[in-house]
Every structure is written in structure tokens, then in C-alpha cells.
Amino acid sequence: MSIEVLIVDDDELVRIGLRAIIDAQPDLRVVGEAADGIEVPSLVARHRPQVVLMDVRMPGIDGIQATRRLLAAADPPRVLVVTTFANDEYVYDALRAGATGFLLKRARPAEVVEAVRVVARGESLLFPAAIRRLVGAYGRQGVDGLRAARLTEREAEVLRLMAAGLSNPEIAARLVVGVETVKTHVGNVLAKLGVRDRTQAVIAAYESGFVVPAG
Amino acid sequence: MSIEVLIVDDDELVRIGLRAIIDAQPDLRVVGEAADGIEVPSLVARHRPQVVLMDVRMPGIDGIQATRRLLAAADPPRVLVVTTFANDEYVYDALRAGATGFLLKRARPAEVVEAVRVVARGESLLFPAAIRRLVGAYGRQGVDGLRAARLTEREAEVLRLMAAGLSNPEIAARLVVGVETVKTHVGNVLAKLGVRDRTQAVIAAYESGFVVPAG
DNA sequence: CGGATTCTCCCCGTCGCGGGGGATCCGCGG
DNA sequence: CCGCGGATCCCCCGCGACGGGGAGAATCCG
Incomplete structure (x- = not known):
């Protein structure tokens, strides 16, 4: 059984890129996408992904709030926060909200898939840079x-x-x-x-x- | 109140050296010496030292056995094993016997006193070399x-x-x-x-x- | 054939760790 | 003045970690 992933990012280009990287892996599968935090809960309820790739900065409900709400529910997915800069001010808030790890948008494809596998195993992703x-x-x-x-x-x-x-x-x-x-x-x-x-x-x-x- | 130390080593030169180093400290005090493991229990019972500097290799009852017996009693002192070589075969046995840490005989005086203070505080002494x-x-x-x-x-x-x-x-x-x-x-x-x-x-x-x- | 070593699994009990609250006091700055 | 962050202390609770046992199976070796 493959690891199911939900992608949440307001930038379509990023979503396409992440989807391409993830779907290229035999053990990973993208089960949905969202451009706004508001759509996340229903998508998670429907698809039950193991991992959610969550952008921090989004219009409306941002990644921090979305993460907080997700983890308040029962049997929540792992949240991997996606951010452009390692020194993003929101990094700290995301951690507090319960994110399992970080992923820089400029990370190489191999790093992305590995990060997804790690958090899917339920292990924390220690991200030296962050x-x-x-x-x-x-x-x-x-x-x-x-x-x-x-x-x-x-x-x-x-x-x-x-x-x-x-x-x-x-x-x-x-x-x-x-x-x-x-x-x-x-x-x-x-x-x-x-x-x-x-x-x-x-x-x-x-x-x-x-x-x-x-x- | 100062930290009381018992020195156990079959080599008198070592005992003299250790005593000189320790007694030079205002917060440390040597309350006794032993040249053989056999004398240790009674000396410990009499002086109740917080720390025992214990040589591993001694004739008769060696440091390992002496350590094991000491720690079997109630409210035992901390045992700091003193050894000449970091790669001493007995190092492992001393650990199993319950020694709190190690001390190389070639350690500098400052290291010796610091090691005594550390184990007296009840903290383990992680000895990289060993x-x-x-x-x-x-x-x-x-x-x-x-x-x-x-x-x-x-x-x-x-x-x-x-x-x-x-x-x-x-x-x-x-x-x-x-x-x-x-x-x-x-x-x-x-x-x-x-x-x-x-x-x-x-x-x-x-x-x-x-x-x-x-x- | 023993014996030693290693890996495996199990039961028991204690206790520290971590998460969830909440509360007080201080100092800084709006 | 009040809000806020920092440091301090307190409670309860669940779970994992750790110690100390025992015990079976496989391997290797003298």
C-alpha cells in the first residue's frame, strides 16, 4: 500500500511540481490538492492521506491555522510544512501548531520524497537548516x-x-x-x-x- | 561541607599524587587510602566518602570486585574507576559493576578534581576516550x-x-x-x-x- | 558433545518524562 | 494602564523507558 499525500499550496506551479515529483515514486501517491486552507479539512476527511504537504503562507486560512485544525481532529495525518525560506517567521508557529517537519521549496526531488517517507513512518523530521x-x-x-x-x-x-x-x-x-x-x-x-x-x-x-x- | 574521597590503589606513588591533587582543593578532602580491595568495605563504612577513586588492577580483590561489593550495600558511594590505559580490558567490567565514570592516570589535575566533583553531584561521567x-x-x-x-x-x-x-x-x-x-x-x-x-x-x-x- | 555467544521474546514493577491544564510575578513597551 | 513575554511553580494523567528477572533457539567452537 502506497503512502497517500495531500498537497496544499496556493501556487499552482508549486502544486504541479510537487505532484510530479511525488507521483513519480511507486510508493507515493497524491490523492488531492488544495489552494487554500479552507478546503483542507474536507479533503483530509475524504481521502485520509497519511501526509499533508502544507504551505505556510496562503491567503485566507494559512498553513498554521490549517495545521492546528487538522491536528485537533482524531487520527490526524502528519503535516509537513512547505516553506520558501528556512528563516520564515512562521516556522516557529508551524512547529507549535504540531507540524512534524519542514521542507524547503528549493529542496531537491530526492529530498522531498525522502521527507515524505520519513514522516509517513511517524518519525519526526529533524531539519538542521530550520x-x-x-x-x-x-x-x-x-x-x-x-x-x-x-x-x-x-x-x-x-x-x-x-x-x-x-x-x-x-x-x-x-x-x-x-x-x-x-x-x-x-x-x-x-x-x-x-x-x-x-x-x-x-x-x-x-x-x-x-x-x-x-x- | 566538602566532598570526601577515598583513594584505592596498590601503587603508593599514585595514591600520594592523587591525594596531593585532591587535598589542594578547598572543597575536596581525602578521608582515607587503601592499597587493596579487601580493605575498602570497612574504610567506606567508617568514613562514608561520597566518592571512591578505585584502581582496576590490584592484587587480591581487584577494583571490579571491590566496586561490585560496594554498590551492593545500602547508600553506596560513587565509584570513579582509575585506569592507566583507556583501552583497558577491564573497563567494560567496571561499567557493568556500576562504576560511575573513568579517570585516566595521566589525566591532568584539573581533570581529576572536576571528575570528582561531577560524580559527587551524582551525574554520570561520560568518558569519550573510554x-x-x-x-x-x-x-x-x-x-x-x-x-x-x-x-x-x-x-x-x-x-x-x-x-x-x-x-x-x-x-x-x-x-x-x-x-x-x-x-x-x-x-x-x-x-x-x-x-x-x-x-x-x-x-x-x-x-x-x-x-x-x-x- | 558441552559451552559460549547472540538474538529473540516475555513478565513484572517503578519512575521519569511529556502533555494538559492553570497560576503568580516581573519588566518592557505601547 | 494594560498587554505580552519570560520565568517560576503547581496539579493530574498516561505512557514509555528502564531494571531485573527468566527462557528458548540458533550458531560457532573447542
């Missing part, structure tokens, strides 16, 4: 005025300790705060990085260069 | 006849999937085996790497070069 942007600025000591990093200082500190292998109680002891506080920060970090658990957060930290192997 | 040895040979495709790696092929495979962020059910699905089997492998990997949870295992995988950031 994550690096989120964490950005911090990695190499750069606390420059940018604040481009969506992680707050506290969250970045917690992530570092997570990447050092500390448990929540240990982090709490180190920072001299309550475990509940640590849990909140950890939860925020997971949401912002778009990952499922602390292990994936640590992987993201390494892959993004946020922490570097001592070797 | 872990690299354990995982060794595999990292770069080298399935050479050595089998020096204490990880079996299956365990190495499971570690790779862990380092890819997969959960146990996901790994089971990927390998087409039961979740119980995966749990066994994961447990073995944790024991062999001397780490507490999968997050630390992934950290060890990165730090040892077993997996390399894609960048």
Missing part, C-alpha cells in the same frame, strides 16, 4: 543583539544541560529551581525545536551545531 | 576482524537508530522484531556504555564519533 535558524545566533557565542534565536536564554541553558545528559531533577538542582520549572522549559524547547522528546532535542543540538562533540 | 574504545572499530565502517567493540552488531544498529531519534516501538518496527527485543538491546547498550538512559547513549554516540553530525 533548527539552526531557531537556535541560531547562540551556537557560537554570538549573543549579538539579534535575538533571532527563538530560544530564550533560559531555554538555551536548559538545552545545554539536556545535551550534557542531565535529567530534569539534575537540571533543577543545577539551576536551583523547581523540577516543575525545568519541565516547563524542557517542554518549550521541545515545542520550539519541533521534536518529540529530550533525546531528539539533544540530536537537534548536535546536528545544528548548538553543541559540538568534544572529540 | 567509550570510543568500547564502540571503537565500528564507527567508520570498520567491521575488521577485531571485534574489539563490545557492542554486538545488533546493538550497534540499535544505537544508530536511537541516535536517529527513534523510540523503542519505532526501532522495533524498523528492525521487524518485538518491542521486548529492542528493550533488551537498548538495555545492553546502556549497560555497556555505562550510561543511564537513551539520551546519554546518544550523547556518547556523538562524542565518540560513532555518529557524526551531518552539519
Whole structure:
């Protein structure tokens, strides 16, 4: 049985391109297209795709809202957010909305199909480029005025300790705060990085260069 | 209150050196020394040190056995195994016996005191050099006849999937085996790497070069 | 033929993790 | 002034992770 995909993008050219790439694969199949977020719920209900390729910027209901609504329903599909720029301001919102991963429009066809297969398996798609942007600025000591990093200082500190292998109680002891506080920060970090658990957060930290192997 | 340390090594020169390094720190204090594993239990019972610096190779009761006995008691101290070579064959056994970390005899004083402080805090000491040895040979495709790696092929495979962020059910699905089997492998990997949870295992995988950031 | 190793599967229990709420306090800026 | 983001703490709950057992089957080797 093939992986069924729904394409949501207001640009017809993009839809055609994605459809061509996906339908060229024997194990993937495009079951529908939408040009607006408003059509998405009904299409998903009808076709029950495993994966939804969702554009972020669309007139009317944008990809963020559409994603949020989709995931509120029972047994939702995986949402793979499609964006033009890795530094899109909406990237963070999409993660919070529950998107499983990202896909740049300039990604090569092989990357597109692989991304679809990965999320269809139910695995998170850690996207170094996007994550690096989120964490950005911090990695190499750069606390420059940018604040481009969506992680707050506290969250970045917690992530570092997570990447050092500390448990929540240990982090709490180190920072001299309550475990509940640590849990909140950890939860925020997971949401912002778009990952499922602390292990994936640590992987993201390494892959993004946020922490570097001592070797 | 300072961190109390017990030194166990059959070589007096080593004991003197370690004592000098440790007693030079205001927050550390050597409460006793032993030249043989046989004396350890009574010394620990009397002085209740937080940390025991334990040589592996000793006449009579070696460090492995002594560690095993120590940790069988209630409220045991942390054991920091001291070894001359990172590739000591006993490294693995010491991990299984419950040692919290490793220390090379050629470590610089600053490293020694830091290691003591870390284990005293109750945190595991991930020792790249030692872990690299354990995982060794595999990292770069080298399935050479050595089998020096204490990880079996299956365990190495499971570690790779862990380092890819997969959960146990996901790994089971990927390998087409039961979740119980995966749990066994994961447990073995944790024991062999001397780490507490999968997050630390992934950290060890990165730090040892077993997996390399894609960048 | 043992014995060792590896891989496989299972039961049990505990506990930390993560998700869902909500709440307070602060400082900054409109 | 009030809104908002950040940091702090609290509750409940479900599930997965982990430890410690045991146990069967296949393989290889002395």
C-alpha cells in the first residue's frame, strides 16, 4: 500500500511540481490538492492521506491555522510544512501548531520524497537548516543583539544541560529551581525545536551545531 | 561541607599524587587510602566518602570486585574507576559493576578534581576516550576482524537508530522484531556504555564519533 | 558433545518524562 | 494602564523507558 499525500499550496506551479515529483515514486501517491486552507479539512476527511504537504503562507486560512485544525481532529495525518525560506517567521508557529517537519521549496526531488517517507513512518523530521535558524545566533557565542534565536536564554541553558545528559531533577538542582520549572522549559524547547522528546532535542543540538562533540 | 574521597590503589606513588591533587582543593578532602580491595568495605563504612577513586588492577580483590561489593550495600558511594590505559580490558567490567565514570592516570589535575566533583553531584561521567574504545572499530565502517567493540552488531544498529531519534516501538518496527527485543538491546547498550538512559547513549554516540553530525 | 555467544521474546514493577491544564510575578513597551 | 513575554511553580494523567528477572533457539567452537 502506497503512502497517500495531500498537497496544499496556493501556487499552482508549486502544486504541479510537487505532484510530479511525488507521483513519480511507486510508493507515493497524491490523492488531492488544495489552494487554500479552507478546503483542507474536507479533503483530509475524504481521502485520509497519511501526509499533508502544507504551505505556510496562503491567503485566507494559512498553513498554521490549517495545521492546528487538522491536528485537533482524531487520527490526524502528519503535516509537513512547505516553506520558501528556512528563516520564515512562521516556522516557529508551524512547529507549535504540531507540524512534524519542514521542507524547503528549493529542496531537491530526492529530498522531498525522502521527507515524505520519513514522516509517513511517524518519525519526526529533524531539519538542521530550520533548527539552526531557531537556535541560531547562540551556537557560537554570538549573543549579538539579534535575538533571532527563538530560544530564550533560559531555554538555551536548559538545552545545554539536556545535551550534557542531565535529567530534569539534575537540571533543577543545577539551576536551583523547581523540577516543575525545568519541565516547563524542557517542554518549550521541545515545542520550539519541533521534536518529540529530550533525546531528539539533544540530536537537534548536535546536528545544528548548538553543541559540538568534544572529540 | 566538602566532598570526601577515598583513594584505592596498590601503587603508593599514585595514591600520594592523587591525594596531593585532591587535598589542594578547598572543597575536596581525602578521608582515607587503601592499597587493596579487601580493605575498602570497612574504610567506606567508617568514613562514608561520597566518592571512591578505585584502581582496576590490584592484587587480591581487584577494583571490579571491590566496586561490585560496594554498590551492593545500602547508600553506596560513587565509584570513579582509575585506569592507566583507556583501552583497558577491564573497563567494560567496571561499567557493568556500576562504576560511575573513568579517570585516566595521566589525566591532568584539573581533570581529576572536576571528575570528582561531577560524580559527587551524582551525574554520570561520560568518558569519550573510554567509550570510543568500547564502540571503537565500528564507527567508520570498520567491521575488521577485531571485534574489539563490545557492542554486538545488533546493538550497534540499535544505537544508530536511537541516535536517529527513534523510540523503542519505532526501532522495533524498523528492525521487524518485538518491542521486548529492542528493550533488551537498548538495555545492553546502556549497560555497556555505562550510561543511564537513551539520551546519554546518544550523547556518547556523538562524542565518540560513532555518529557524526551531518552539519 | 558441552559451552559460549547472540538474538529473540516475555513478565513484572517503578519512575521519569511529556502533555494538559492553570497560576503568580516581573519588566518592557505601547 | 494594560498587554505580552519570560520565568517560576503547581496539579493530574498516561505512557514509555528502564531494571531485573527468566527462557528458548540458533550458531560457532573447542
